[in-house]
Amino acid sequence: MAGSDLVLTGVTKRFGAFTAVDDLDLTVPQGSFFALLGPSGCGKTTTLRMVAGLEEPTAGSIRLGADDITTLRPYRRPVNTVFQSYALFPHLTIFENVAFGLRRTGAKKVKPQVEEMLELVELGQYGGRKPTQLSGGQQQRVALARALINRPQVLLLDEPLGALDLKLRRQMQIELKRIQTDVGITFVHVTHDQEEAMTMADTIAVMNSGVIEQMGSPAELYEHPSTTFVSNFLGQSNLVAATVVEKDEDHLLLDVEGSRLVAPLARAAALTGRVWVGVRPEKVFLAHTGSETDDGSNVLRGAVVTDVSFVGVSTQYLARLPWGQELMVFEQNTGARLSFRTGDQVDLHWMPAHTFLLDAAQDATAGVEREVAE
Amino acid sequence: MSVSAAHLGGGEQQQAAAVEPPQKRGVTGYILLLPGALWLTIFFLVPTITLVSTSLYDPAGSVETGYSMTWHWQNYVDGIRDYGVQFGRSLVYALLATVACILLGYPLAYAIAFKSGRWKNLMLVLVIAPFFTSFLVRTLSWQLLLGDNGFLVETLKTLQLLGPDGHLLATPFAVVTGLTYNFLPFMVLPLYASLEKIDPRLVEAGHDLYASPFTAFRKITLPLSMPGLVAGTLLTFIPAAGDYINAELLGTPTTRMIGNEIQDLFGAGAYPVAAALSVTLMAVIVAMVFLYVRRAGTEELV
Incomplete structure (x- = not known):
């Protein structure tokens, strides 16, 4: 130095x-x-x-x-x-x-x-x-x-x-x-x-x-947030509970309520057992239930759109997964993407490279309440 | 602090720009002014006019024979000629007492404002506590304190700080001490009010900008406490210059102040000269205050 x-x-x-x-x-x-x-x-x-x-x-x-x-x-x-x-x-x-x-x-x-x-x-x-x-x-x-x-x-x-x-x-x-x-x-x-x-x-x-x-x-x-606090305080994050089932040289295979997800090893802050699977809302895409998604995407199926907010440059959705958890999805209003209404059945998908893993021992809501601060 | 002040400044501009509703302001303001104006007319304006005109009466008159208005300006000349010494002495004593009040009061007010913590209210009460007894009684008790058999004189004699036949009572020192004591709260309270308003972050900012504690005090705390210092000085100097109780109870004929002479002259029925002296004192004080406030430049402060 x-x-x-x-x-x-x-x-x-x-x-x-x-x-x-x-x-x-x-x-x-x-x-x-x-x-x-x-x-x-x-x-x-x-x-x-x-x-x-x-x-x-x-x-x-x-x-x-x-x-x-x-x-x-x-x-x-x-x-x-x-x-x-x-x-x-x-x-x-x-x-x-x-x-x-x-x-x-x-x-x-x-x-x-x-x-x-x-x-x-x-x-x-x-x-x-x-x-x-x-x-x-x-x-x-x-x-x-x-x-x-x-x-x-x-x-x-x-x-x-x-x-x-x-x-x-x-x-x-x-x-x-x-x-x-x-x-x-x-x-x-x-x-x-x-x-x-x-x-x-x-x-x-x-x-x-x-x-x-x-x-x-x-x-x-x-x-690459390394804690739930950072993932929530810097921007917003979707954190879903998962279990690590397999590990190869570069990737971890995860189980989320029966769905199989993949996360790169380089973005994992936790490697075994219970973990939080994280993904930023703008990295997630919505598709009508059952429609084809890219090969190798992480997909969570059977969700329902519960809220739609149009904010100009993007539309912010809340989608409820079958087990009740709601995830945030930001879709850019480029005109190239479909728009959805409340009640639509959707699948959520995103690229494995955008997935990060955090230690499940940490509080998933840490750092969320920042709007209240000062 | 600065943010709210800026906000106020903006408000003023807006007010000036807006069309003023002329009807709403007028009447209420004058009604509210009325009691105060009436009081001042009866108890200030009328007496002042009476005093000024008395000062121009023929000095040959008496309470029994009555006075006649002869525009006798000579009263002023006679007053200054006969009592110029006491006049000067009053101003010097008042000045000494004011300086002593600043030297004692500033550190005290500073300590209460910044260092007292939870003792702040208690300390303020203690500053005001002497007011619960009469001015006269408090001054009389200084006779005991400064008396030849008092503890203070004995101690000073033991320490060889005072000669074997030295006195404290009936000296100029006693009169100035009495004045200082009696007017100290009038210095401390406005100073405290001014100091207490100073944002400590300003002093921190001063330290951050290379000001040592002493420089930060001289360049930040002191100028910002000027309104309190000016107010305290006026509240101390003006009544001290006109005071006669301290000179009466703690002094001797050689420490008499102008207040004593005016009091005696009124007592003896020499109204015109007494009035002339009163008017002169008033004029001199007003002139000095005017110059002082101009010099101190408080109007430039926020």
Whole structure:
């Protein structure tokens, strides 16, 4: 690990009897856009505050490059934060807010730097205003400028887009990604919004109850979830109980209520006995009962459509299987596919390559309730 | 905090843009104003006019013979000439007491606002608790505290901090101490209210942007607490400048303040000069407050 990677080793934070962060090991490579994703209360913000120096770990160490910064005071760390509430200084102008860090470090020629930074976030003519005279999106950009101008080794973003409306949030996601690519600073981004994390980050660490469930690129996490929590928190998943009956070099043969399914060995997080068979809703196709399906497809027959929601780009179906479980199916509205109505008898089929297996000991609904969070 | 403020700002703009319904606003507002306006007219405006006109009466008059209005501006000149020393002393004592109140009150208000935890309410009650007894009684008890046989004087003498025939009572120190004590809550409460409103995340943001604890205080906490500091200063300085109880009970003839002189002059029936001094005091305080508020620039604060 070279340069100034951010390395957390065995970091634990307890508040009284409550363990917010539990023995966390994490390496954030220099220059990457790293997201800590998880529901509220999972410890992601506490982790961020420990990196910023606003909380001290109960145990473990935090290193930045060769320096141990575990107990370094926040104002001595080459780390800056974009706070969730922006925390702009209400008594200072936008210019002075952005110049705050530079003035503390005794930088020369503050004015051109601040003006350049305000231009970068497209607030050039707002320097003389007070924070309350700006809209939420503009305040967000001031908070970003105020942190970025110091050229920190690591920029921490604590739910930076949480207070913005959906459209503005999309815009800012692309903007943030562009700025990160431009300046090449390590960004550590904390969010509970999986879409936001996937849009921006190179690497996502999914956190739950103080530990990291899984870490990887957005595509890797989405296609190869290793726990039920990750499979449900990142996108949606259909999880069906199954038993492993046979195993060859590349595949596992499974039994689901009498149907035979195949899953690639490379996508199996559990190999024997009871397992969860998982498949993403957009990977599943519907067909009228009894119709031919491609050779080698995984097929579950005899289902009934119980709900149809048309959402424009796709139609979302719920199909009840003979044993009562309902699966989600998203069909793109390309016009090439049949559409179904409530009550239609259907078969569900998908490619074995899209099947993943998870440990049956885990709760199939873990991570589902994320809409309630925050 | 900033989000809600932005929201309010937006509301103002909308309000300005919208067509105002003229009928609805008028009457209710004036009816609500009426009791207060009436009270102020009877108990503030009329007395002020009476006071100003009294200050211009012929000083030759007396309560028995009555006074005549002669536009006797000389009353002001006489008042300043005869009582200029006490006047200056009042302002200096009030200033010293105000500074002492800031030095004692700011750390106290800060501790209550940020460090007291579950003791916050108890501490606030303790700040207000002295008000449950009379101002006079509390000041009288300072006579005992500062008295020559009191514990304080004896201790200071033992520690050689006070000479063998040193006093605390009947000194300028005693008067300023009394003023400081009596007006301290008026400093602490507005300061507390201001400090308590400060979002601690702003201070965290300051630390994050390389401000040491001291710099963060100077650049963030202090400016944001200015409204409370200004209010506290006014609430302390103004009554302290006009106070005469502390000088009366804790001082000597050489520590008399302008309030004592005005009180005596009214007692002796020298109404015009007493009134002239009162008006002068009022004018000087208003001028000083005006300059102070301009300098402190509180109107720029959120």
